[in-house]
Amino acid sequence: MVAIRETTSIKLDKHTKEEAKKVFAQLGISMGDAVNMFLTQVTLNNGIPFEIKIPNKETKSVMKDILENKNIEKLD
Template sequence: MNKSATIQTRIDPKVKNQAQKILDKLNISMSEAISIFLTQVSLHKGIPFEIKIPNKLTEETLRKSEKGENLHEVSDVKQLFEELEN
């Protein structure tokens, strides 16, 4: 397949850097990752994952977790399930 098409896009540098760190660990270039994404869009005939606006509770929970608020730690999965059952 001839890979000669070029795409230019603007992206938040912080998002790009975070993604680059993950891709480096996966040994995938940014170009390869974008190609994978676009291939999946083509195969699925749409975005290959669900995109939706979170409800108020989910939005608030995400905001708090990003700030480190109301987090609960457990030592292992067994403890997690025990606490969920109670």
């Protein structure tokens, strides 16, 4: 069976996209190849192919402090 390719459009964070493209170049694959690999894994795993967790209360508190520049100790 020949795979039928389809063009799609998605909005991405520019910096993340550029950094990912560097990784893909090192792997010898295109952005499209990487997206197709991800989508194949989604279908094979019947879900996201990696663990996604909701941050616990402590992690949320630390993240909030970082965003508000509170309780941060600078390291030399």
